[in-house]
């Protein structure tokens with residue numbers, strides 16, 4: 001487990017997108033493109049960087065509609081995984097979403113992504129639905145599990 005004093009959350013800006021894309025390429029099965037991050041920032045989504053000391057170690061993006069937040073992406077650099085960073089990030093995002101007036105947070109996750117599902121279950125999320133054939137994958141398409149938590 002990390003010392004909270006060493007962890008800092010900062011808003012993501014356009015200037016950060018190259019560094020974020022480098023982590024995204026290392027971490028994700030189906031990485032977001034540079035254009036997707038730029039579009040997300042332009043759309044006004046809440047986008048956060050997680051720094052441990054001076055090292056960019058992860059990022060997350062959320063959108064808000066009325067009293068609902070949606071977690072669009074959360075990634076921890078593979079070099080920094082399994083050290084409790086995503087758990088801390090999820091707690092931070094829940095606080096931010098609550099402060100922004102959200103009462104529920106939703107997310108979608110690949111049914112094959114057991115690590116993320118375990119993280120979300122630990123962070124208070126429960127499965128509330130299935131979107132069939134939602135994501136492209138090597139074998140064709142795979143389902144998305146829809147999860148929700150009250151804030």
Ligand SMILES: CC(C)(COP(=O)(O)OP(=O)(O)OC[C@H]1O[C@@H](n2cnc3c(N)ncnc32)[C@H](O)[C@@H]1OP(=O)(O)O)[C@@H](O)C(=O)NCCC(=O)NCCS
Pocket residue numbers: 027028073074075076077080081082083084085086087088108109110113114115116118119120122
């Ligand atoms: C999912 C992800 C964000 C977890 O980040 P992390 O910093 O390693 O997670 P934490 O160390 O905070 O772990 C918190 C809990 O999540 C679960 N978890 C995390 N990684 C896991 C893994 N590889 N296998 C099983 N459970 C895992 C565990 O329950 C863990 O608690 P524990 O360590 O006490 O058992 C990270 O693996 C990642 O970036 N994956 C690639 C991107 C991705 O899939 N994002 C989600 C998109 S929907």
